Amino acid sequence: MKRPGTYSGILSGGISGRTGPHLLPLARIKKIMKKSNDDVKMITGEAPIVFSKACELFIEEITKRAWNITLQGKRRTLCKEDVASAVITTDIFDFLVNLVSDSAKSEESQLTTKA
C-alpha cells in the first residue's frame, strides 16, 4: 500500500495553510531563500525546516522587545512604531534598520502630501 507523501505535502506548503508540525509554510520559506541570492540553487530538505524554527525564534524576539516598548508607553496595542524602535535599539537587527525606516519615511511623505 503506497503511503501518501505526507512530507512532500508539508514541503509544498499544504492547502489552506496546513503545514504539518511546522508553524510556517516550508515551500514559501524555500521560495524566499531562493530569491535572496542568485547563487542559491540547491537547498537540502532540512534547510526550510531549520528556518521555520529560526523564524519563530526571530518573531518571538522582535515581538518581546517591541512589547516592552509598548508597555513603556503604557499602551496595550503593539504598533508598527514599537517594532521599528525594537529594531533600532537591537544590534543584531541592524540589517532591518533601512526596512523599518523606509516604511516610516513613506508614511511621512504620505502625510505631507495630504497637507
Place this chain on the structure above:
Amino acid sequence: MVEEQDKLLPIANIGRIMKRILPRNAKISKEAKETVQECVSEFISFVTSEASDKCHKENRKTVNGDDICWALSTLGFDNFSDIMLRYLQKFREFERQKAEQNKASSSEERGEVTSNGFGLQPVASASLEFGILEKGGSSSAKQK
C-alpha cells in the same frame, strides 16, 4: 500583487506566533504584523545569503541545515544557533529512526526519495515536539 505575496510569509501564521508570547489582553495592530512580516523575509534572505556565500567559498552547491546554523551564529544570532543545532540533531535522529523503522516494517516498500535527495521518509502526524529541546534535550526523541 501575487508576486509580492510570494516574498512574504502568511500574516496569519506570523500573527499567531506573535500572540503566543504576549499576554492575553494584548493587541497587535495590522501594520505591526505587516512590518514583522517584512522583517522575517529580510531575515531569511540575510541569513541565506551568508550561508550561500560560505557554500560558494567551499565549492559546495547545496545549502544545508548546518550552513544555516553557522550563518545564524556568524550574524550574531548565537542563542538561536544553539537551539537550532540541537533541533537539527533531533530532526536528523528522528528521520533516521523513521527510515530504519520503515525498512524493518516492509522490505518491499522503497524509501521515498524526495527531490532534495535526502531520502527523507514521510513524517506521520507524530510531531517533532519543540518541547523535547526546551527540556534540555533528552537522548531519544519521543513520539506521541
